Amino acid sequence: MGTDIGGSIRLPGTWLGLATLKPSYGRIPLDAPYLGRAAGPMARTVADAALFMGVLSQPDPRDWTSLPPQDIDWSAPSGEVRGLRVGVHLDAGCGEPCDAEILAAVNRAAAVFEAAGAVVEPVEPFMRQDLLDDLDLFWRVRSWNDFRALTPEAGLRVHPHIIRWCQGART
Incomplete structure (x- = not known):
């Protein structure tokens, strides 16, 4: 299971040879909704991902952004x-x-x-390099804000490379 805004399901899946799906935003409810983030399965086979979708796409009242329940046959296609x-x-x-x-x-x-x-x-x-740079800045700012909100003890568990990367948003 993964969440994806800019590739966090699809890219690891591609690199690892997994079957992945980034479904429509809101198809899988999240207990902490975040606009733009979709959740989806990462599995060894398409059939396993389809089976997982049958469970993941069930309604959850905690997600006010989720799509209405829909009877979808997620089983593997005929080919x-x-x-x-x-x-x-x-x-x-x-x-x-x-x-x-x-x-x-x-x-x-x-x-x-x-x-x-x-x-x-x-x-x-x-994609263009300037768009990619803007996306990187967005994630740095968001990550810097998240990092600053951590307790000092929790901040010690963050990898130094991540700290240096998100500190680039301090300006």
């Missing part, structure tokens, strides 16, 4: 992809360039979807 639109995103628009081996693997996967009848379309970059 039919004919006619589905599949976006292939090869360039984020900033950050480090993608490794050639990874690009080749993604292109091979796209070819499999296309051969199965999916409509495969490239997804253009959506």
